[in-house]
Amino acid sequence: IDDGMPTYHGIPLFPNGIWQANGLTFDAKLRAFMNSLFLSKNLHENPEYSTDNFLEFRLGREVVDYMAEPYYPDSVYGSMELMPVKLFDDNLVTIFGRAHIGKNKKEQLLRFADGSGQEYTFKGGLTTLIKSLAQHSEGHLYVNQKVKSLSSVAEDLLLIELNGRESMRAGSVLVTTNPQESLSFLEGLTSEVAIPKVESTSVGTVFFKINKTAVKNPPEGQGFVIPRKSSYHTTKVVVLNNKWPLLEQAEHYYILVEFGRRLEETLIELADALVMEIIKNEVKEILTLAEEPLQVIFYRWEKAVPHFSLQQRQEMLDDDYPVDREYAKRGVFVGGNGMTGYGMENAIIEGKRLADEAIRYMKEMEKNNSPN
Ligand SMILES: Cc1cc2nc3c(=O)[nH]c(=O)nc-3n(C[C@H](O)[C@H](O)[C@H](O)COP(=O)(O)OP(=O)(O)OC[C@H]3O[C@@H](n4cnc5c(N)ncnc54)[C@H](O)[C@@H]3O)c2cc1C
Incomplete structure (x- = not known):
């Protein structure tokens, strides 16, 4: 354009x-x-x-x-x-x-036009957000614990089983683990409704460090995207030197390549070395590399993207969605990537909404249990 x-x-x-x-x-x-x-x-x-x-x-x-x-x-x-x-x-x-x-x-x-100001990047990477959140929540968070099961022990009391060894009592629980995982510990809580089954797909990222002189066809700008209807598995190429001020003057090119789409799972299921070879060959062709990259690192994001069918979505969009209602009755508020949308922005909006619902539920419980 x-x-x-x-x-x-x-x-x-x-x-x-x-x-x-x-x-x-x-x-x-x-x-x-x-x-x-x-x-x-x-x-x-x-x-x-x-x-x-x-x-x-x-x-x-x-x-x-x-x-x-x-x-x-x-x-x-x-x-x-x-x-x-x-x-x-x-x-x-x-x-x-x-x-x-x-x-x-x-x-x-x-106002909607693409361009500067429409996307935000943390200068110090995503850890900036995590560090900042940790400052506010230190002492209140119990981290590195795997929830194994969730059960209802009394009308207003839930039991969370952690790591298969210890348990924790709670009045209300917000669930924001990925829906595939949530299914495993939510299913036992009620037989009244069935949580929608989800199909999750995996994506991958390959990081390249390349000699600047080796790139005969350097991309302009921060990178480019590749449509599904092409022979490449690569979906997006980002030249980090052009995106992060920290790397602007770096001696080498640092390039991130993303790949993996729904219904194209075969590639990501192959062994690491094979995946890296396939993606490396695509990058060599696209950037016309005169020599091998100096470093190649592959990250696999297993089952990272949950998908529901259009039919399931229609049911989930209902204001009085029975699954939400059944769990909310027990003080369990269910969200998670893909349930109401995707991405960081949606996760934050959803987290606030679920917290709000849980607070209202607990206040209601307190009122009902109060002797006055
Ligand atoms: C490669 C990649 C790039 C992305 N880039 C962007 C981007 O640029 N911008 C953007 O907005 N979004 C991006 N996303 C999407 C974004 O990461 C997700 O939408 C977002 O993280 C969802 O947040 P969440 O809190 O719902 O889930 P998650 O971030 O997935 O958090 C769920 C947490 O639950 C934990 N968990 C799972 N099971 C259990 C269990 N049994 N017990 C205890 N804990 C458990 C997991 O360890 C995880 O920490 C990207 C995703 C991927 C995979």
Whole structure:
């Protein structure tokens, strides 16, 4: 896309922007232009339709495959094929769920434009957040404990079994472990409802240290994303020297490569050495490396991205979702990655909401148990 053309997650913010897009056929551009101007069915109001369906209707298949999908990694946003658009990213409805743009709407839409200020990075890495949280919670946290089971011992008393050796009593419990794990200790608590089964996928990151002179085709900017419809397994390449001020003047290139998508699990299940070899060959080709990288480190994020089907989502979106209700009755408030959304922002919002619900529950219990 032309530098001056505003985009949102790589998609042109305004219909005219589509003409500047590289790599799309003329037919695809025409379809995107016409659909975004004239079609106005309210697909976004119907949770039977996924984000993928919504965007295809508004902008056409090619725009979804080559522009939208690569900018929404599963690990951060979940799958656009499995989530209704309002849950996935409500901004897409504001921007693309309209038939035409009025004059002042144009100004409002520019607030969403990609560019500096839309993404935040901790200068000292994610540990900055953890250290800061630890300062506030020291002495109140019990860390490095594995919850083995959760049971109800009396009407308002829960028992948490830790490490299979010790137990802890609690009036209320917030569950924010990943849904696959939560299933193992929540299932025994009630037979009234079944927690939805989840399919989790794995992703991987490979870190490369490369001699600067070896890179014959250095990427511009902080890196790039690669669409699903390509022969590469790599989904994203980040040049850390261009992203982190700390590495700007570094002697070598430090490059992070992400890979792994839903329904492409075969690669990540291979042995470490084989995975590294495959990804290394892709990086060698893309960056035209004249020599081998100096260092390659592989991280595997096993079952890190839980997915629910569209059907399960519809049930989960119900305000009076029976699973939530059944657990809440017992003082157990269930969240976790993928339950109401994905990513750090969602995790923080969800944590606050669950804490709020637990406090209300405990106050209610206190009131009921009070002799007055
Ligand atoms: C490679 C990768 C890159 C990502 N990049 C980004 C990004 O750039 N921006 C962004 O917003 N999001 C990103 N995400 C997504 C983000 O990490 C998650 O959405 C977020 O961490 C979810 O927070 P959470 O607290 O719900 O779950 P988690 O962070 O997964 O926390 C769950 C915790 O529960 C613990 N646990 C599990 N089972 C038990 C048990 N039985 N007993 C006790 N503890 C248990 C786990 O050890 C873990 O600490 C990324 C994810 C991955 C995998």
